[in-house]
Amino acid sequence: MSEVHRDDTHVSHYLCIGCPLGCRLEVEEEDGEIVEIRGQSCKRGEVFARQEHTDPRRVVTTTVAVDGGRWPRLPVKTAGDVPKGAVVDVCRLLHGLRLEAPVAIGQLIAADALGTGVDVVASRDLPRK
Ligand code: SF4
Numbered sequence: 660m661s662e663v664h665r666d667d668t669h670v671s672h673y674l675c676i677g678c679p680l681g682c683r684l685e686v687e688e689e690d691g692e693i694v695e696i697r698g699q700s701c702k703r704g705e706v707f708a709r710q711e712h713t714d715p716r717r718v719v720t721t722t723v724a725v726d727g728g729r730w731p732r733l734p735v736k737t738a739g740d741v742p743k744g745a746v747v748d749v750c751r752l753l754h755g756l757r758l759e760a761p762v763a764i765g766q767l768i769a770a771d772a773l774g775t776g777v778d779v780v781a782s783r784d785l786p787r788k
Pocket residue numbers: 675676677678679680681682698699700701702703704705
């Protein structure tokens with residue numbers, strides 16, 4: 660959410676996800692430059708607000724289909740955060756995969772997912788049935 664003020668300042672609002680406190684953050688921008696960040700209770704909130712305002716990123720967690728395993732799907736996650744705009748496409752890529760058990764925790768599932776430079780790895784072991 661954002662609002663434009665008469666004096667050409669622009670304020671964007673974010674909810675910090677750094678801890679359960681959930682501080683409501685405001686980023687004030689003037690002529691395309693961040694001039695003030697408000698609402699944070701700690702330094703992490705300021706870092707989050709700046710990142711979220713300029714280049715929002717997320718860690719992706721989902722599951723991938725596995726044949727011959729004790730369970731039919733394997734939890735996976737990106738090894739780092741990816742641009743927020745790529746999250747749905749990374750999920751689509753992973754939902755289109757089919758692995759063969761066994762799979763070990765940390766095993767590479769997709770290298771450089773969609774050219775993001777971030778690998779996708781297994782979040783747990785999945786033995787054969
Ligand atoms: S600003 Fe700090 S205290 Fe507030 S939600 Fe973020 S991490 Fe938690």
